[in-house]
Structure formats: C-alpha cells, structure tokens
Amino acid sequence: xxxxxxxSDFVPGIIAGTINAIVCIVSAMALAALLFTGPxxxxxxxxxxxxxxxxxxxxxxxxxxxxxxxxxxxxxxxPIAILALMAATVAxxxxxxxxxxxxxxxxxxxxGLSSILVGLFFYFLGRFKLGKLVRYxxxxxxxxxxxxTGWLIVKFSFMMMTDLNPGLADVGILFESTFIFEWxxxxxxxxxxxxxxxxxxxxxxxxxxxxxxxxxxxxxMFGLGFSFTDMEQNGYLLGPxxxxxxxxxxxxxxxxxxxxxxxxxxxxxxxxxxxxxxxSVLFNYSGLELxxxxxxxxxxxxxxxxxxxxxAGIVGTPAGYMTLSETSMSYNLGARSxxxxxxxxxxxxxxxxxxxxxxxxxxxxxxxxxxLNLGLEFMVEWLFDTWKxxxxxxxxxIVLILIxxxxxxxxxxxxxxxxxxxxxxxxxxxxxxxxxxELSGKTFSSNVERSSHLKEILHDHGNEIYILPLQGFIFxxxxxxxxxxxxxxQEDQNLGELKYLVFDFRNVTGLDxxxxxxxxxxxxxxxxxxxxxxxxxxxxxxxxxxxxxxxVAEKSLIVRIFQDLDHGLEWCEQHIxxxxxxxxxxxxxxxxxxxxxxxxxxxxxxxxxxxxxxGTIMIKQGEDPGGITFIESGKITVELxxxxxxxxxxxxxxxxxxxxEVSLYLGSSASASVITDTDCQVFFLSKESFKKMNxxxxxxxxxxxxxIVELLSERLSGSNATIQALMR
Numbered sequence: 001x002x003x004x005x006x007x008s009d010f011v012p013g014i015i016a017g018t019i020n021a022i023v024c025i026v027s028a029m030a031l032a033a034l035l036f037t038g039p040x041x042x043x044x045x046x047x048x049x050x051x052x053x054x055x056x057x058x059x060x061x062x063x064x065x066x067x068x069x070x071x072x073x074x075x076x077x078x079p080i081a082i083l084a085l086m087a088a089t090v091a092x093x094x095x096x097x098x099x100x101x102x103x104x105x106x107x108x109x110x111x112g113l114s115s116i117l118v119g120l121f122f123y124f125l126g127r128f129k130l131g132k133l134v135r136y137x138x139x140x141x142x143x144x145x146x147x148x149t150g151w152l153i154v155k156f157s158f159m160m161m162t163d164l165n166p167g168l169a170d171v172g173i174l175f176e177s178t179f180i181f182e183w184x185x186x187x188x189x190x191x192x193x194x195x196x197x198x199x200x201x202x203x204x205x206x207x208x209x210x211x212x213x214x215x216x217x218x219x220x221m222f223g224l225g226f227s228f229t230d231m232e233q234n235g236y237l238l239g240p241x242x243x244x245x246x247x248x249x250x251x252x253x254x255x256x257x258x259x260x261x262x263x264x265x266x267x268x269x270x271x272x273x274x275x276x277x278x279x280s281v282l283f284n285y286s287g288l289e290l291x292x293x294x295x296x297x298x299x300x301x302x303x304x305x306x307x308x309x310x311x312a313g314i315v316g317t318p319a320g321y322m323t324l325s326e327t328s329m330s331y332n333l334g335a336r337s338x339x340x341x342x343x344x345x346x347x348x349x350x351x352x353x354x355x356x357x358x359x360x361x362x363x364x365x366x367x368x369x370x371x372l373n374l375g376l377e378f379m380v381e382w383l384f385d386t387w388k389x390x391x392x393x394x395x396x397x398i399v400l401i402l403i404x405x406x407x408x409x410x411x412x413x414x415x416x417x418x419x420x421x422x423x424x425x426x427x428x429x430x431x432x433x434x435x436x437x438e439l440s441g442k443t444f445s446s447n448v449e450r451s452s453h454l455k456e457i458l459h460d461h462g463n464e465i466y467i468l469p470l471q472g473f474i475f476x477x478x479x480x481x482x483x484x485x486x487x488x489x490q491e492d493q494n495l496g497e498l499k500y501l502v503f504d505f506r507n508v509t510g511l512d513x514x515x516x517x518x519x520x521x522x523x524x525x526x527x528x529x530x531x532x533x534x535x536x537x538x539x540x541x542x543x544x545x546x547x548x549x550x551x552v553a554e555k556s557l558i559v560r561i562f563q564d565l566d567h568g569l570e571w572c573e574q575h576i577x578x579x580x581x582x583x584x585x586x587x588x589x590x591x592x593x594x595x596x597x598x599x600x601x602x603x604x605x606x607x608x609x610x611x612x613x614x615g616t617i618m619i620k621q622g623e624d625p626g627g628i629t630f631i632e633s634g635k636i637t638v639e640l641x642x643x644x645x646x647x648x649x650x651x652x653x654x655x656x657x658x659x660x661e662v663s664l665y666l667g668s669s670a671s672a673s674v675i676t677d678t679d680c681q682v683f684f685l686s687k688e689s690f691k692k693m694n695x696x697x698x699x700x701x702x703x704x705x706x707x708i709v710e711l712l713s714e715r716l717s718g719s720n721a722t723i724q725a726l727m728r
Contacts, residue, residue, distance in 0.1 A: 008334070009334075009335065009336055009337050009339070010339065011204065011207055012206070012207065012330075012333045012334035012335040012336075013330075013335040013336075013337050013339030013340050013343070014339065014343060015206070015207045015210065015333055015335075016329060016330035016333040016334075016335040016339075016340040016343075017330075017335075017339060017340035017341070017342065017343020017344050017347070018343055018347065019329060019333075019367070019370060020072060020326040020329060020330065020340055020343075020344050021343060021344045021346075021347035021348055022347075022362060022367060023325075023326060023329075023367070023371070024055045024059075024074055024326070024344055024348060025052065025055075025347070025348060025351055026160070026367075027051075027074075027075075028048055028051035028052050028054075028055055028075070029048050029051075031051055031075065031077065031080045031318075032044060032047035032048040032050070032051050035047055035080055035083060035084050035087055035107070035318075036087070036104075036107075037084075037087075037088070037091070038088065038091045038092075039091045039100050039103065040087060040091050040100065040103060040104055040107065042100065043100075043104045045246055046104070046108075046246070046248040047248075048246045049245075049246030049247050049248035049352060050108065050111065050248050050316060050317055050318070051075055051317070051318065052246055052348050052351060052352040053247070053248070053315060053316075053317050053352060054074075054075045054312050054317030054318055054320060055074055055075060055344065055345075055348045056345050056348045056349050056352065057308070057311055057312045057315065057317060058072075058073035058074050058075070058308055058312060058320050059072065059073070059074070059341045059342075059344040059345035059348065060341075060345045061073060061304075061307070061308040061311065062308075062338075062341045063338045063341035063342050063345065065304055065307075065308075066304070066338070066341070067296065067297065067300060067301065067304070068288075068292070068294070068296065069336060069337050069338045070292075070327050070330045070331055070335060070336070070337075070338075070340060070341075071288075071322055071327055071341075072322065072323055072326045072327050072330070072340065072341050072344065073305065073308050073320050073321055073322050073323070074320050074323045074326065075317065075318045075319070075320040076277070076280070076318075076319070076320050076321060076323065078273065078276050078277060078280055079114065079115075079118065079273050079277060079318050079319040079320075080318055082269050082270070082272065082273040082276075083107075083110070083111055083114065083273075083318060085269060086107070086110060086266045086269060087107045089266070090103050090106055090107060090262065091103055098259075102257070105251075105254040105257070105258075106254075106258065106259055106262065106263075108248070108251045108254060108316050109251045109254050109255055109258045109316065110258075110262075110263055110266070111251075111313075111316055111317065111318050112251050112312075112313045112314065112315065112316035112317065113263065113313065114270050114273065114313070114318075114319060115309050115310070115312050115313030115317060115318060115319040116309070116310050116313035116314070117270060117274065117313075118270075118273065118274050118277055118306075118309050118313075118319040119305075119306045119307065119308070119309030119310035119311075119312075119313060119319070120306065120310065121274040121277075121278065121306070122277075122278065122281070122302045122303070122305045122306030122309060122321075123302070123303050123306030123307070123310075124306075125278060125299075125302045125306075126298075126299040126300065126301070126302030126303035126304075126306060127299075127303065129299045130299070130302075131282060131297075131298030131299040131301065131302045132298060132299065133282075137283075137286065137418070138394075138397075138417075138418070138421035138425070139394070140390070140394040140395070140397035140398050140401075140417065140421060141397065141401065141414065141417040141418055141421055142283070142286045142287060142290065143382045143386060143390075143394075143397075143398045144382075144397060144398040144399075144400070144401025144402055144405075144413065144414075144417045145283050145286075145287060145401065145413075145414060145417075146287045146290070146324075146378050146381070146382050147378060147379055147382035147383060147398055147399075147401065147402040148401055148402050148405030148406070148410060148413050148414075149287065149324060149325070149375075149378055150374075150375040150376065150377070150378025150379040150382070151375065151379060151402060151405060151406050152375070152405070152410070153325055153371055153372075153374055153375030153378065154371075154372055154375035154376065154379070155375075155406075156371060156375075157186065157190075157368045157369070157370075157371035157372035157375060158174065158183055158368070158372070160364060160367060160368040160371065161182050161183040161186050161364055161365050161368035161369075162174065162179050162182045162183050163235060164179065182235070182236075182364075182365065183365070183368065185217075185365050185369070186365040186366070186368045186369035186372055187369070187372060188369075189209075189213050189365070189366065189369035189370075189372075189373070190369045190370070190372035190373035190376055191373075191376070192209070193206065193209055193369075193370075193373045194373055194376050194377060194380065196209065197332070206332070206333050206334065207333070210366070210370070213366055213369070214362075214363060214366055217363045217365065217366060218363075221236065228361075232360060235364065236363060236364060236365065237360055237361065237362065237363060237364055240357075240360055245352060245353045245354055245355055246351070246352050246355070247352055247353060248316075250315055250316060251315070251316035273319070276411065277319060277321060278302075279414070280321065281301075281302070281305055281321035281322060282298060282302075283414070284321065284322050284323070284324040285298055285301055285322060287324050288322070288324060288327060288328070291328055291331060292331055301322070305321050305322065308320070309321075325371075325374055326344075328374060328377075328378075329370070329374055332374065332377060379402075382398055382402075383398070383399070383402070386398065393424055394424075397417055397420050397421055397424070400416065400417065400420060401413045401414065401416065401417035404416050404417075426477055427477075429472075429473075429477060429478075430475075430477025430478055432472060432478070433471075434470055434471060434472060434474055434478040434479075434481065434482055435468050435469070435470060435471075435482065435485060436469040436470060436471045436507065437467075437468075437469050438466075438467075438468065439466075439467035439468075439469070440462050440463050440465055440466060440467065440495075441458060441459075441461065441462030441463065441464060441465030441467075441500075441569075441572065441573070441576075442459055442462030442463060443462070444467055444569070445458065445569060445573065446566050446567075446569035446570040446572075446573055446652075447566050447570075447638075447649055447650055447651045447652060448570050448573065448651070448652040448653070448654070449651050449652065449653040449654070449657045450573075450654055450656075450657070451654070451655060451656030451657065452656070452714075453656075454577060454654075455714075457576070457577060457580055457581070458573055458576060458577070461576050461580065463495045463496045464496065464497065464498065464499040464500055464576065465499070465500045465502060465569070465572050465576075466486075466489050466498055466500065466501050466502065467502045467504065467565070467569070468482075468485070468486075468501070468502065468503050468504070469504040469506070469507065469565070470482075470503060470504060470505055470507065470508050471507040471508065472507070472508065472509060473508070473509045473510050473511075473512075474508060474510070474511050474512070474515040475511075475512040475514060475515060476512060476514035476515075478515075479512075479514045479515040479517070479518040480514075480518060482515075482518055483518045483521055483522060486501060486522055486525070487525070490525065490529055490531075497531075498529070498531045499530075499531045499532065500531060500532050500534065500572040500575070501522070501526065501531055501532065501533045501534065502534045502536060502565065502568050502569065502572065503533070503534065503535050503536060504536050504537050504565040504568075505535065505536065505537045505538045505539070505542060506536075506537035506564070506565065508537075508542070510541070510542065511542055511545055516545055516546070516549050516551070519546065519549075519551050520549060520550075520551055523551055523558065523559055526558050526559070527558055532557075532558060532559075532560065532572075532575075533558060533559045533560070534559075534560050534561075534562060534568040534571070534572070535552070535559065535560070535561045535562070536561075536562045536563070536564055536565045536567070536568040537562075537563070537564050537565060538561060543561060546561075566649060570652065599703075599707070600630075600703065600704060600707075602697075602700045602703075603693060603697060603700050603701060603703075603704060604683070606685060606689045606690075606692065606693045606697075607630070607683040607684060607685050607689070608683070608684045608685075608686070608689075609681065609682075609683060609684075610681070610682050610683075610684050611679070611680070611681055612634075612676045612679070612680045612681075612682060613676070613679050614676055614677060614678050614679055614680075615675065615676060616675065616676045616680075617673060617674070617675055618636065618659070618674040618675065618676060618682070619659065619660060619670045619672075619673060619674035620670065620673050621639075621640070621641055621670055621671065621672050621673040622669055622670065623669055623670055624663070624669055624670070625659075625660040625663045625664070625669075625670050625674075626660075626686055626687060627660060627664060627684055627685050627686035627687050627689070627690065628658060628659075628660045628661050628664045628684075628685045628690070629658065629659050629660050629674075629682050629683070629684050629685075630657075630658055630682060630683040630684075630685075631653055631654065631655055631656065631657050631658070631659070631680060631682055632655060632680075632681040632682055632683055633655050633680060633681045634654075634655070634676060634677075634678045634679055634680030634681060634682075635652060635653065635654050635676075635677045635678045635680070636652070636653050636659070636674055636675065636676050636677060636680060637649055637651070637652050637653075637674070637675050637677055638650040638651040638652075638653065638659065638672050638673070638674055639672060639673045639674075639675060640671070640672040640673075641672075641673065650672055652677070658708070658711060659674050660674075661708050661711070661712070664685075664687065664690060665708075
C-alpha cells in the first residue's frame with residue numbers, strides 16, 4: 001500500500017472518527033438527560049457514564065467484528081425513549097416505595113436486562129433467518145425512511161445549533177435576530193459542503209473545508225471581540241461539560257436487591273422496544289445498502305448486533321444498533337477502514353475517565369452544520385435525484401412518508417408508507433391479466449395423436465372447447481374480470497355453443513375468497529347453460545379450497561378435476577368423439593378406412609406384424625428404435641423421462657398413427673420411450689427392410705414417403721396454429 005493510499009484513508013478516518021465521537025458524546029449527554037430526570041436528576045453524571053460506556057463497548061465491538069468496516073453500533077433513541085417511560089414511572093414512586101438511590105439502582109439494572117433481552121431477540125431473528133423479511137419492504141418505503149431520517153437529522157442539527165426544538169408551527173422563531181446568527185452560518189457551511197462534494201472528489205476536500213471553517217469561525221469571533229470564555233458562555237461552543245470522569249461502576253452489586261416485580265410490570269413496553277429496534281436495525285441496513293451500494297447478510301448482522309447488546313447489557317448499558325447517520329458520515333467523508341470506530345472508542349474512553357472538557361473548543365455551529373449537511377444529503381438524494389428515476393406514485397409515497405415523519409412521528413410514517421405501497425401494489429397487480437392466453441380446441445389439443453379423420457371431427461367441434469391458462473394470484477382485483485370473460489364467451493354466438501370450459505392452474509400461486517366466489521358463480525352459469533368446467537393443474541391447497549366451498553363434488557357431472565391440462569383436453573376430445581360418432585361401432589369403422597393394411601397394402605410384405613400386450617416398452621429412451629412402427633389397433637404413450645426422474649407424457653397415440661419415423665430418417669436414437677397402454681397390433685418396418693424396400697420397390701415406397709411428409713407437415717401446421725394463438 002503506497003503512501004497516498006494510506007493518507008487517503010487515514011486522514012478521513014481520523015476526522016470521521018472524531019466527529020462521530022463528538023456526536024456520540026453529545027448524544028449520550030442528551031439521552032442521559034432524558035433518562036435521568038426528576039428525582040433521578042442527581043444521578044445525571046452516572047447516566048452519562050452509562051451511555052458513554054455503552055458507546056465504547058459498541059464501538060470496540062464494531063471495530064473487531066463488523067462485516068462492513070465503517071459500521072458503527074451505538075446506543076439509540078428508541079430504546080432510551082421507552083426506558084425513559086419506565087424510569088419516569090419508577091421515579092414517580094420515589095418517596096413512597098423507593099428512595100432516589102434505590103430507584104437509580106433499579107433503573108441501572110433494568111437497563112442492562114432490557115439490553116440482554118433485546119440482544120437475545122436479535123440473535124434468534126438472525127438464527128432463524130428472519131432478516132430477509134426486510135427484502136420484501138417496497139423500495140419507496142426505504143426511500144421515504146431515508147428521506148425522513150434526513151429530516152430528523154436536519155431537525156436535530158438545528159436543535160444543536162440553537163438549543164431549541166421548534167415544530168413546524170414555530171419555524172418563525174428561528175428567523176428572529178436572537179437565533180438567526182446561531183444557525184445561518186451552519187446552513188451556509190452545510191450547503192457549501194453539499195454543493196462542492198457533489199461536483200468534486202478528493203479525500204482532503206471535506207477535511208479541508210471543515211478545518212478552514214473552524215479557523216474562519218475563530219477569526220471572525222475573535223475579530224468581533226469575543227473571548228473563549230464569552231463564546232462558551234453565549235453557547236457558541238459545545239461546552240461547558242460536567243467536570244471530572246463519568247464512570248458509573250458496574251450494576252452487579254445491585255442485582256440482589258433488584259425489584260423483579262417492578263421489572264415484570266414493564267415487560268410489555270420492553271417487548272415493544274424489541275420489535276421497534278428490530279424494524280429500525282433492518283431499515284438502517286437497507287438504507288446503508290443503497291448508500292454504500294453493497295448487499296449485507298442481514299441475518300448475520302442481526303446475530304452480531306445481538307451479541308453486542310448482550311455484552312452491553314452485562315455492564316448495564318442501553319440497547320443499540322447500527323447508527324445510519326454516523327456510518328454514512330464516515331462514508332461521505334471518505335473513510336473506508338475501521339479507524340473511525342477505533343477513534344470513537346478512544347475519545348469516548350478518554351471522556352468517560354477524564355471528562356469532556358477537551359471537546360469544549362469545537363464550535364457548535366460547525367458540528368451542527370456537519371449534521372445538517374448529512375441530513376440534506378439524504379433529502380436531496382431522495383427528493384431531488386429520484387424525481388426522474390421513480391414512477392410518480394412511488395415518488396408520492398416517499399414524500400408522504402417524509403411529511404408524516406416530520407409532522408406526526410417516525411413509526412407512523414413507516415406504517416403509512418407500507419399501507420400506501422400495499423394499496424398501490426393491489427391496484428397495479430389487479431391490472432395484470434390473470435388470463436395468460438385464450439385458446440380453443442381448434443388451436444390447442446391434447447397430446448393424444450389421432451387419425452386424420454378423428455382430427456377433422458375435433459377441429460370441426462374445436463370452438464366447443466374454451467381453454468383459459470391462468471397465472472399469478474387470483475384475488476378480488478382479478479376474479480370478477482375472469483367471470484366477465486367467460487360470460488362474454490358464452491354469449492358470443494359467432495363461436496358457437498360453449499360445451500367445455502377448461503382452466504389451467506399450473507401457473508397460479510393461490511386463490512382468495514373472492515376468486516372462490518367467482519368460480520361458484522361460474523358453476524351456476526355452467527349448470528344453467530349446460531357446459532362442463534374442468535380444473536386442471538390445481539395444487540393441493542387450491543383443490544381443498546374448491547372442495548370445502550362445494551364447487552367440486554365427488555360425483556359432480558358439471559365440474560371435474562384433472563392432474564394437468566393435457567389429460568383434461570383428452571377427456572374433452574373423447575367426450576366429443578363419443579357424442580359425434582355413430583354408436584354402432586362407427587369409430588372402429590372409420591378407423592379401418594385409414595388403417596395400415598388398407599392404405600399400404602402394396603408394401604405390406606416388407607413389414608412385420610407384432611402383437612404387444614399392455615405395458616410393453618416398444619422403444620426405450622436413448623436407444624435405437626431399429627425402425628418405424630405403425631399402430632394398427634390399441635393405444636400407446638410416448639413418455640419423456642427428465643434428468644430428475646420425472647416422467648412427462650408427450651403423446652398418446654391410437655390406430656392410424658406412427659412412431660419412430662424421425663429416428664428412421666435421421667438415424668438418431670430415441671428421444672423418448674414408447675409404452676403400450678392397451679394390447680396393440682402394430683406393423684414394424686426395420687431399417688434393413690426400409691433399405692430393401694427402397695431398392696426393390698422404389699415406385700411403391702413413394703406413397704409411404706408422402707404419408708410421412710404429410711404427417712410431419714400436419715404436426716408442424718398444428719404447432720404453428722398453437723403458436724399464433726399464444727401470440728395474440
């Protein structure tokens with residue numbers, strides 16, 4: 001590693017770590033003040049120490065174990081806010097049940113126990129691989145979360161610079177002469193840094209602007225006659241901080257006298273904290289993925305966060321998880337190593353032991369400007385940069401989440417964003433055609449190969465079969481459209497009478513109650529109009545739904561179930577043939593006209609007559625068929641065995657059909673097996689006899705060649721018709 005590379009990482013790492021340490025220390029003081037208030041206010045210094053100790057443990061753990069170098073885990077406001085409610089309840093009992101000292105001891109131990117419970121919860125979420133659930137969160141919700149995070153950082157930056165917490169209705173206060181000079185320089189610094197870093201890139205750029213701004217601040221302030229003490233007293237610097245060290249000791253000595261009864265009362269609140277922490281940590285990592293443009297193993301991150309919280313809980317510090325703002329700060333400043341986490345741990349340790357006086361020299365407006373810059377980065381990226389990249393409805397979700405987070409609350413914004421995304425998904429998904437294709441018996445048939453005469457009959461009656469391959473999840477948004485489509489076909493007199501309605505569920509993932517209701521209406525329509533409904537390719541769950549609702553019955557003549565579309569169409573075709581052909585052996589008589597003996601009597605001597613019982617393997621997949629076989633009587637199946645061992649029916653052939661013709665002409669091995677379904681009589685022409693016939697009776701074999709060409713052309717024509725129907 002060359003010197004430039006080291007410096008390009010070292011300098012940003014030191015600066016990022018120092019800034020993050022200051023933010024963490026200031027945050028620790030603010031969160032401690034939230035937690036230790038009222039009767040517990042006298043223990044504020046111990047509370048600051050508890051938060052700083054947690055910061056050190058999380059920073060060291062991050063530096064040693066984080067899968068991404070810049071990841072920084074730190075105590076967070078969500079668990080602190082819930083713990084503050086518990087502390088306030090306990091503090092309210094001071095004087096009646098507990099004195100202030102025992103109340104502090106209870107809160108100290110309770111903080112540690114809650115962190116251990118949170119850590120175990122995180123661990124088990126990761127252990128059972130539930131982190132991937134966040135992958136199902138819509139992209140606009142994550143974008144709204146990051147925009148809302150940016151707004152909260154902007155708000156916090158103004159709080160830091162002005163010591164005010166104004167709502168949207170109180171924004172005017174910021175423009176009063178008393179406060180405008182406290183935040184306006186920070187705004188200039190943040191906007192300058194934002195614009196410059198968007199158009200230029202160098203590892204010394206941000207540090208240079210930072211140090212230059214600090215130097216300019218002191219030059220201006222000293223020039224205006226302010227001394228260091230004046231700046232500190234007027235709130236222009238971070239200090240003054242409480243003097244001395246903050247180390248609070250360890251909570252183990254307070255465990256024997258711990259009030260478990262009080263702790264159990266607050267378990268529901270702690271359970272809420274667990275869930276909110278889990279949602280927050282997964283959202284933070286989803287946001288970080290977009291910022292640093294890499295994927296994280298969320299289950300592993302949950303387990304690591306769980307370990308860190310268990311370790312922190314043992315020494316009595318609050319729960320924490322990856323802080324998106326500080327981690328993003330390090331990334332934006334150009335750091336790429338674990339150095340920022342190490343610096344945070346070192347500075348926090350020095351503060352814990354010796355106090356925070358050294359941090360008093362940092363201008364509050366510059367630190368606030370850095371935070372303001374980070375917040376503006378988030379908001380510019382998700383409100384400006386995404387305007388042209390996202391669909392306007394998705395963009396509206398981002399804006400809506402931001403508004404709700406800013407005006408109501410963080411969790412409410414996320415929940416509303418999820419609800420809006422779900423509604424938009426339902427609306428958009430309902431526009432997806434549930435009917436994949438519209439086919440008829442003219443354009444699509446079963447894999448049963450029949451004689452030319454029978455094919456003509458089926459083609460003439462093909463419009464009686466209406467085939468609807470379905471797709472996706474059939475729910476209230478699409479089910480009614482399916483019903484209307486069938487009603488439209490039933491009323492179309494140009495296509496003739498509908499007798500067979502065939503549904504293919506192979507690509508359907510599920511049905512809701514509205515879909516079941518629509519199929520029930522279809523059953524009533526079928527009973528009134530006297531057509532059959534065939535459900536093909538149902539999975540076990542969908543079949544059970546239809547049986548429970550009474551749509552399918554064991555002895556139903558209207559509604560039938562088949563394992564796949566192929567067998568369903570075969571039943572329809574057989575039903576048509578038995579209905580159309582004469583009952584007095586008409587089917588057999590028609591077949592005899594197209595039999596082998598009748599058609600190729602002149603070359604019959606070259607063939608071998610074979611009688612094959614049911615179950616005979618006439619041709620085995622992968623082997624040489626040895627010749628061509630003409631089916632005189634009976635029925636056979638062409639079956640393909642896949643690499644997984646699954647057997648698929650390709651064709652079922654009857655009298656007047658042929659197998660093995662492709663292998664005979666191309667000299668290839670069989671691509672599928674041929675098995676007899678019934679006792680069959682066949683005429684077999686071996687390769688040797690085929691050659692002999694071509695030599696001895698070439699004029700007589702022309703008819704055979706013509707028949708094979710017609711057969712293959714007919715199959716090709718049928719395939720083309722099917723393709724055209726599918727492409728409509």
